[in-house]
Amino acid sequence: xxxxxxxxxxxxxxxxxxxxxxxxxxxxxxxxxxxxxxxxxxxxxxxxxxxxxxxxxxxxxxxxxxxxxxxxxxxxxxxxxxxxxxxxxxxxxxxxxxxxxxxxxxxxxxxxxxxxxxxxxxxxxxxxxxxxxxxxxxxxxxxxxxxxxxxxxxxxxxxxxxxxxxxxxxxxxxxxxxxxxxxxxxxxxxxxxxxxxxxxxxxxxxxxxxxxxxxxxxxxxxxxxxxxxxxxxxxxxxxxxxxxxxxxxxxxxxxxxxxxxxxxxxxxxxxxxxxxxxxxxxxxxxxxxxxxxxxxxxxxxxxxxxxxxxxxxxxxxxxxxxxxxxxxxxxxxxxxxxxxxxxxxxxxxxxxxxxxxxxxxxxxxxxxxxxxxxxxxxxxxxxxxxxxxxxxxxxxxxxxxxxxxxxxxxxxxxxxxxxxxxxxxxxxxxxxxxxxxxxxxxxxxxxxxxxxxxxxxxxxxxxxxxxxxxxxxxxxxxxxxxxxxxxxxxxxxxxxxxxxxxxxxxxxxxxxxxxxxxxxxxxxxxxxxxxxxxxxxxxxxxxxxxxxxxxxxxxxxxxxxxxxxxxxxxxxxxxxxxxxxxxxxxxxxxxxxxxxxxxxxxxxxxxxxxxxxxxxxxxxxxxxxxxxxxxxxxxxxxxxxxxxxxxxxxxxxxxxxxxxxxxxxxxxxxxxxxxxxxxxxxxxxxxxxxxxxxxxxxxxxxxxxxxxxxxxxxxxxxxxxxxxxxxxxxxxxxxxxxxxxxxxxxxxxxxxxxxxxxx
Amino acid sequence: xxxxxxxxxxxxxxxxxxxxxxxxxxxxxxxxxxxxxxxxxxxxxxxxxxxxxxxxxxxxxxxxxxxxxxxxxxxxxxxxxxxxxxxxxxxxxxxxxxxxxxxxxxxxxxxxxxxxxxxxxxxxxxxxxxxxxxxxxxxxxxxxxxxxxxxxxxxxxxxx
Numbered sequence: 001x002x003x004x005x006x007x008x009x010x011x012x013x014x015x016x017x018x019x020x021x022x023x024x025x026x027x028x029x030x031x032x033x034x035x036x037x038x039x040x041x042x043x044x045x046x047x048x049x050x051x052x053x054x055x056x057x058x059x060x061x062x063x064x065x066x067x068x069x070x071x072x073x074x075x076x077x078x079x080x081x082x083x084x085x086x087x088x089x090x091x092x093x094x095x096x097x098x099x100x101x102x103x104x105x106x107x108x109x110x111x112x113x114x115x116x117x118x119x120x121x122x123x124x125x126x127x128x129x130x131x132x133x134x135x136x137x138x139x140x141x142x143x144x145x146x147x148x149x150x151x152x153x154x155x156x157x158x159x160x161x162x163x164x165x166x167x168x169x170x171x172x173x174x175x176x177x178x179x180x181x182x183x184x185x186x187x188x189x190x191x192x193x194x195x196x197x198x199x200x201x202x203x204x205x206x207x208x209x210x211x212x213x214x215x216x217x218x219x220x221x222x223x224x225x226x227x228x229x230x231x232x233x234x235x236x237x238x239x240x241x242x243x244x245x246x247x248x249x250x251x252x253x254x255x256x257x258x259x260x261x262x263x264x265x266x267x268x269x270x271x272x273x274x275x276x277x278x279x280x281x282x283x284x285x286x287x288x289x290x291x292x293x294x295x296x297x298x299x300x301x302x303x304x305x306x307x308x309x310x311x312x313x314x315x316x317x318x319x320x321x322x323x324x325x326x327x328x329x330x331x332x333x334x335x336x337x338x339x340x341x342x343x344x345x346x347x348x349x350x351x352x353x354x355x356x357x358x359x360x361x362x363x364x365x366x367x368x369x370x371x372x373x374x375x376x377x378x379x380x381x382x383x384x385x386x387x388x389x390x391x392x393x394x395x396x397x398x399x400x401x402x403x404x405x406x407x408x409x410x411x412x413x414x415x416x417x418x419x420x421x422x423x424x425x426x427x428x429x430x431x432x433x434x435x436x437x438x439x440x441x442x443x444x445x446x447x448x449x450x451x452x453x454x455x456x457x458x459x460x461x462x463x464x465x466x467x468x469x470x471x472x473x474x475x476x477x478x479x480x481x482x483x484x485x486x487x488x489x490x491x492x493x494x495x496x497x498x499x500x501x502x503x504x505x506x507x508x509x510x511x512x513x514x515x516x517x518x519x520x521x522x523x524x525x526x527x528x529x530x531x532x533x534x535x536x537x538x539x540x541x542x543x544x545x546x547x548x549x550x551x552x553x554x555x556x557x558x559x560x561x562x563x564x565x566x567x568x569x570x571x572x573x574x575x576x577x578x579x580x581x582x583x584x585x586x587x588x589x590x591x592x593x594x595x596x597x598x599x600x601x602x603x604x605x606x607x608x609x610x611x612x613x614x615x616x617x618x619x620x621x622x623x624x625x626x627x628x629x630x631x632x633x634x635x636x637x638x639x640x641x642x643x644x645x646x647x648x649x650x651x652x653x654x655x656x657x658x659x660x661x662x663x664x665x666x667x668x669x670x671x672x673x674x675x676x677x678x679x680x681x682x683x684x685x686x687x688x689x690x691x692x693x694x695x696x697x698x699x700x701x702x703x704x705x706x707x708x709x710x711x712x713x714x715x716x717x718x719x720x721x722x723x724x725x726x727x728x729x730x731x732x733x734x735x736x737x738x739x740x741x742x743x744x745x746x747x748x749x750x751x752x753x754x755x756x757x758x759x
Numbered sequence: 760x761x762x763x764x765x766x767x768x769x770x771x772x773x774x775x776x777x778x779x780x781x782x783x784x785x786x787x788x789x790x791x792x793x794x795x796x797x798x799x800x801x802x803x804x805x806x807x808x809x810x811x812x813x814x815x816x817x818x819x820x821x822x823x824x825x826x827x828x829x830x831x832x833x834x835x836x837x838x839x840x841x842x843x844x845x846x847x848x849x850x851x852x853x854x855x856x857x858x859x860x861x862x863x864x865x866x867x868x869x870x871x872x873x874x875x876x877x878x879x880x881x882x883x884x885x886x887x888x889x890x891x892x893x894x895x896x897x898x899x900x901x902x903x904x905x906x907x908x909x910x911x912x913x914x915x916x917x918x919x
Contacts, residue, residue: 018853021861022845024796024836028862031795121779207896209800209808210862259798259862260896291801482859482897643856647898651859654899678805678894686900687884687891 008494009706012643015486016505017257026257029213029229030288037215038067038116040270040277040287041123043130044297045105045112048363048671049139049152052105052132055113059129065122068280069130070273071113072102076245083242090267094332096243098366099272105134106154106331107363108672109296111269116277116285139363139671143304143328146172146362154331154361174333175359179341181413187320187352191311195388199381201720201738202664203303203328206370207655207683210259211294216274217284224251224278228271231261231479232518237510239268240275254509255479258519262655263369264299266518295676299368300665302328302335306381316395316403318350325378326358330366335359339454340374342414343717344382346452347423347609348404353413363671369520371652372453372713376659376720380738383449383721388734397448397725398436398611402427422635422699423450423609429697430611435631444615444628447726451610451717455710456521457602461514462531464492464539466594470581472496472503474535476528477516480507482651482712483644484524488532490640491706495536497563498580514599522710525640526701527602533705539596546590547578604703608710610634612653612718616726623746625661625727627688632718633695637709642696648711650692656719658684664739767828769794770838778825785809785820787828788835796836796865800894807893810866811835817873819892836865839872847910848872855906859897867893871907879914881907 020026057069078092096102101110113130117123138152145151151172160167162176188194214228224246228236233253241248258265270287277285289298304327311320323344329335337357345353390397405424411417430436430448440446463475474492478484485505493500516528544558547565551558557572558565564577587594615629632649639645662682666674675681700707720738727745728734733752737744762777769792778787785802788794788811797820800806804819811820812834813827839846848871851857858864867890874881874889881889886907887900895903 012856014853015856017861018858019845019849021858021864022849022852022868023840024794024865026861027795028798030789030799208860208862209806209894209896210798210860211800257862258860259800260860262896291803291806483856641856643902644859647856647859647902650899650901651897652899655896677803678801679803683894683896684899685891685894686887686904689887689900691883691904692899692901 006494008490008500009638009640010642011490012641013486013500015483016489017480017485028210028257028259032215032227032256033286034215034217034284037284037286038118038281039120039123040114040116040274040285041127042111042273043113043127044109045101046108047105047134047136048108049137050105050134051137052101052103052112053135054133056131057113060115060126063122063126063129065118066115066126067118067283068116068277069113070276070280072100074276075100075243075272078243089334091333092242095239098332099243099269107365109293110331111297114273114277116281140172141362141364141667141671143326143360143362146360147326147358154363158333158361172361173358174329174361177338177341177357179353179355179413181411182352184320184322184352184354188311190319192314193389193392194309194311195385195392196309197385197388197736199306199308199384199736201303201377201380203300203364204659204663205295205300205681206262206264208260208262208264211289211291212265212270212298213288214270214274215284215286216271216278218275218278220282222250224275226251226253226271226275227256228253229256229258229265231258231265231481231520233479233510234477234515235266235518236268236271240272243272244275252509252511255507258479258481261481262371263373263520266520267299267368269298291678292676295681296673297365299366301370301373302367304328304377306378308381308385310385310389312389312393314393316393316400318348318404320352321345321350322354323378323382324356326360327374327377328364328367329359329361330364331361332366333359333361335367336369336374338374340378343375343452344378346412347401347406347450349406349410350404355413371655371716375451375453375717376656379449379451379717380720383718384724384736387449387721387725387728398427398431401450418607420699420702421607421609422697425699426609426611426633426635426697429695430613430633433613433631433633433695435613435629435693440615441628443617445726445730447614447722447724447729449612449718449721449725451714453522453608453713453717455526455605455608456523457527457605458517458521458523459601460516460528460531461599462528462535463513464535464596466539466580466584468584470579470584472498472580473506474503474532475506475508475513476532477508477513478519478524478528481519482648483641486644487525487640488529491529491533492536495533496540497561522608522712523605526605526704526708526710529708530602530704531598531600534598534600535596537596538598539594542594542596543580543583546583546587546594549590550578550586551575604701606637606701606703606709608635608714610714610718612722614722614726616723616730618727618730618745620749623742623744623749625740625745627657627690629690631693631695632715633697634711634714635697635699635709636711637701637704638698638707639696640706640708645696645711646694649694649715652712652715653692653719654684654689656716657723660720660723660738660740662739662741763826765825765829767831767833769833770835776825780826782825783821784811784823784825784828787825788820794835794837798862798865800862807870808863808866810869810893812869812873817870836869839868846872847913848907851906851910855902855909857898857902857906863893863895867895867903874907875911875914879911881911883908
């Protein structure tokens, strides 16, 4: 529909940063250097849980070429204060301890010290000279184990929040949350069928190909410059300011091109350490993580347990639903258990819902956001249970979902009432899709599941500047992680009525544009897009003023059409239209440069829904799953640049397939990660997959001028259960534990068919 | 340990450099010669982001020592475009949105060019297996595979 309505929105032009990124010109995190820079490296704990009794850095400091050594002593203590970061929350007291361990090392590879030296080899030698005395403590890795009485305690002061009466003893349960709608006890009494199951998932890493990297320079006057690969350079600035007690305006952070993040680059690991090393050495310091460090010490997504109970009438009407979710937060409180709970039943209009969540610490790296944080985990449980319900009722799985689908006016379990949403439209598109109408090929079985994500708005700033020749620069402050420059330029061109290539999008550093919240929450095209549209409207308003001045008329008598100022009617007078180029040429006489600005806290992000369909085959001997056909459908509001919308849907689906079939953190008995490399942490490769078909559904978000909802996160929510549901239909065996990797799946198949296994 | 003197050719230009005996070609390219288009994703030969050509053979530059480049011909992403003309694969990757973040793109382009120089009529399966040594976490590979197939078809059309 957008194709007819708009000239630019909905088209597929080349991205503005395309040539840079196919020629090697684009500069990512590890591509920045300064004269005289030092190499910074981190010493990490070899133990999963240990008291740090002492750290002796004297030998390292004496090594020629070593210019600075830092430990937790160099970082000021922080208050017990929670601040938002991306879609998650962090406590300043905890984050300073995650950046550099203080009293205890809480996970394997927790940083305990760092050095800056003239070469890589000297930095490594210096790390080996640092003597740390540890008192090793018992550790706990598993979330269910960590919740038991008598489990090793990570934090002596951790009292469970959200429980009445307030517990008197510390535990590893940081928080309990409860969402209740209606009365589930009464609801289940009306049920004619009840399905109840327990599910587990393992932690998975975001798997961005670019490791964390930064370059930091603190000058003698205290001014700091940082180049960082991050989803939010304003967050890097804010965290460095807080953690190092430096005034915010003294820090200038320039975002480099970012080699993937998926939520994992919304937090800080290296930046505060690099600034402190630079301060102590008086030199710029560059730090780059190895892949091993990325796996062991940067945020994975949590694993957890999910208990689901759904009650329905024989016609498929769901009358009550319950869900209990416990998620690993890692070493510090703050898993995405909130969103896991809120999203769990958000797809459905159910009168009685009860959801309980637990945030649990264990001796693992602190989790970070990962694409729709928490939602895939609860959806794995809920959407698998929905499939069992469909099978038991002998209903088509899409029909069961259509019967219970959330729509405009549905009240969610967590409070809000949905405005215009497109879940029904997406389910109907799935039913009508070529894929769903076809029969699975011989040997293949089909699975279907749905998914939801809120999408977020939040703070954005943008500016639009007219150059002397009338071309336009739009300036915003969100790192472009997957084509957002193109979508911002398309909306600006549409609004201005000029060609796409006359609009140049630029991503400014923290000192060159107002505050922008992270690139995350599927918010950039929605919220920053809104700020860009508004800044362009501000610029157009100014252009009308200049035309009015040129013509000697009232600004209200000027309209903007096809990139030109025109008289609103013949009553205003007969004037030739004035183009941007003409207005720019005379700007000096009409009031100076022509610019537009906007800043906002964007409200009204449009919730997104997706439905995925898979056909797959299971090799009964090996447990290997072959994906034969895959289709992702999603209501995106409006696809501004459809190719990058499809790309989000395809990429999210494939990450979800990896989560379903292979990816997991495997720990040894000593609490050490056994698969901290791409060879053993098996992400999907090209030969594992077919083409990923996409169907874009467009139910416009009424709260955005072009109807944008946000796209990036929904697509990782359905795949886990989509794949599991197809495996259940292919084999008759319902998998409840992820990943459904060849060894686990073949063991489950053997267990289900003991006679065959014995033969 | 003293540094080694290496004489090589990079993207057609005779080049000399000094390197540590333990230094990988990747680090020489990036840290000494300023050729940062070749990326490091893992340092263990698992992700393919550092793919280059060494005497016509596709290699992970993180697994080749700088000293091994002695007398050899290195090709990197910086040599792929000719003058101001992008290679057909570079153009098609942009046109097909075959990159999102772009960190894996130089490696995919080098690997794809190596495939098409050998076989300009690959099946989808052949493309997928040839590129199985290159990890992309953003795209799900769909648009990359389509771009490579399309360039292959264009090459065959032009040769006809």
